[in-house]
Amino acid sequence: MLTEGEIKEIFLKTDAFLEGHFLLSSGLHSSYYLQCARVLQYPEFAEILCRDIAEKVKMLDVDIDFVIAPAIGGIVVSYETARHFGLRGIFAERKDGVNLILRRGFEIRPGEKALVVEDVITTGKSTKETMEVVRSCGGEVVAVASLVDRSGGTVDFGVPFATLWSLHVPSYKAETCPICREGKIPLEKPGSRKIV
Numbered sequence: 001m002l003t004e005g006e007i008k009e010i011f012l013k014t015d016a017f018l019e020g021h022f023l024l025s026s027g028l029h030s031s032y033y034l035q036c037a038r039v040l041q042y043p044e045f046a047e048i049l050c051r052d053i054a055e056k057v058k059m060l061d062v063d064i065d066f067v068i069a070p071a072i073g074g075i076v077v078s079y080e081t082a083r084h085f086g087l088r089g090i091f092a093e094r095k096d097g098v099n100l101i102l103r104r105g106f107e108i109r110p111g112e113k114a115l116v117v118e119d120v121i122t123t124g125k126s127t128k129e130t131m132e133v134v135r136s137c138g139g140e141v142v143a144v145a146s147l148v149d150r151s152g153g154t155v156d157f158g159v160p161f162a163t164l165w166s167l168h169v170p171s172y173k174a175e176t177c178p179i180c181r182e183g184k185i186p187l188e189k190p191g192s193r194k195i196v
């Protein structure tokens, strides 16, 4: 299994994790920028990361029947993790930007046991909504897993939770940003960095 250091290396070399001084879409400043889609675009990395998710879940000693994630960020994680279990991987998606629902003919049968996966957990809100989708179909959520947990370990799902990388990503208002105050690193908007 990969160490947290090896996982960080993979995120750094795929530009999924950047260190510097970033303007986030929330308007806050941060010394880190995380975008899991950038690492998951490489099948060889998606494979080894999700294999480790599967290994960690197997250590929880729970029986699962299928894997489910909230779209869009979780789709690849659901598919790839399910492959390591030899199970089906599905996703819930928002209808009109509101509630998560199952579409595309995906079905959960009453009593089926779910592993809910995510790329990154920040507040845990979409994870909890996905758990509700499973329960509303009569399914049971037996565990949650993610590539990255940036909640600082504060999220409680009420079921066993496995993550590969616990990461604290502090963010600051512009007026109180310590990186601005130090004045050494210019502020940049993630995505505008040229990859050469």
Ligand SMILES: [Zn+2]
Residues within 6 Å of the ligand: 021, 029, 030, 174, 177, 178, 179, 180, 181, 187
């Ligand atoms: Zn700043």
